[in-house]
Amino acid sequence: MSSPADLVVTGGRIWTQDPGRPWAEALAVRDGKIVAVGSAAEAEAFTGPDTQVHDAGGAMIMPGLIDGHVHLNLGGSQAAFELPLAPTDDLDTILGRIGEWAAGLGPDAWVVGGIVGSTVLDGLADAAVLARLDEASGGRPVLLRDDSMHNRWVNSRALALMGVGPASADPDGGRYVRDGNGCLTGVLHESASAEAEAAFTRSITDVQARTDTAVATAIETLNSYGVTSAQEAATMLGSARALAALEASGGLNARVVxxxxxxxxxxxxLVGEELIAEVAELRGELVRPDFVKIVMDGVPMTRTTALLSPYRCGHGAEPTQGEMYWTLDDLVAQLKRCAELGLGAKLHATGDASARRVLDAAERLRNETASGIRLQIAHAEFVHPDDVPRFAEVNVVADLSPYIWYPSVIQDSIAEQVEPGLVESSWPMRDLVDSGAVVAAGSDWPCAAPTPDPWTGLETLVTRRNPDERFPGTLNPKQELTLEEAIAAFTSNPADALGIGDIAGRLAPGCSADFIVLDRNLFEIDPRDIHATRVQRTYFAGRLVHENPDGKASCAELTP
Structure with a gap:
């Protein structure tokens, strides 16, 4: 007999994501890696006197999910410390929640929270509404984040702490939104939001301790949804240090790029090469500083996404096609520098114009160098049909955002700004997959939704419908994927996109034993019920890192 396994799981319906053997009934784990996947007899051959054996009781088992785009510090801070708001909350509900939350705080404590839906933010450009926010907070500073995380709503006390007054000029790349009389409303767009975040940060006694707690909370939250690997989408030094400390203590239950x-x-x-150099010293087996983040444009709700055609007329707005933050030559130079450093690039590009610029730069990079660095377009929402096949041609991954590709609050706001034809053709996943592009999903938590729950995103890849009946209809339904393709977008595809496909995203001998036990078989239910899926157990490197207290009976421990 081969050396005994530490763990054998049998009696399951195991979706391996391995095309050579898509289904199995048992697996064996030794030293955190899979040593066998197949029949019960194949796995049980690894059973020894000290092997733990679990009977899955017919439950579906699949690879641990991979979140290809998440903000751990922001999401974990929201979960651990901040006022929770739903993007569907209306203004009166938000103000009421602020009043309740503020009542438990000291007179100078900040009220920080989110998510404010874009449709609500659209209606806040009125100084009279700012006065209501001031009253609700009882004079405490307020900082609320919207569902794009690009914009904020603050009150008068916060504006004062930011040093912003009636005569303040807008910052480069941002805006202090004013009403028709020129009065500040407290709404902040793009880089103006950074000033609010900096003012709040100055109020924190121990920023790193808060970050440590936030990041640990974020990892626990991801594990509870079955996520065992992730790409941190914009990593600052504090978050990197928190992850490295978790790994050093043995408490990091996920692989993080x-x-x-x-x-x-x-x-x-810190940003740029100073940050890159600092974070490089923190590399570990699980903490992998392998990418940079490049922001090409803004978001469509504030008309800062770079489009090939103009935004809708009306709303008193000036004609615009959005903003592009990089010239082509500058972007090519930056990508070549990434290649010299051996780093991939995740590029935020929400518009068809910004996506085209990334593809143009990628084409020049591939033609002018021998570089094979990994490139991703994050939020490939609007893509011109001529550019769809270019993703595969120049080896650029489409990093997609689950909570934006079906009818929702964000889509309602986008539809107010972007021409209907462009909205109706958005998120062309079917076309991208058929063209040979790698399509990978990432929650973008805490943007758009209050949790990183991947199951809604997986369902809506197949249905293009919102499970919430308040948002009827479909969005570009011809772009639906099959269930198998949707699962790949949450497992093997992001693993390959992140450079960890040899160890994650599949259940095969030699891979890390990252797997999850579900409360239902995704292949046996109506796809419109996938969003209700619950993870009963999450294993990372063969260790049980999450167990649903209501689902313990689904995986009974047996004596060998």
């Missing part, structure tokens, strides 16, 4: 911003954006701190 980092993406360091090359220019200042929404969080204060």
């Amino acid at each position: 980092l993406s360091m911003p090359v220019r200042p954006f929404l969080e204060d701190g």
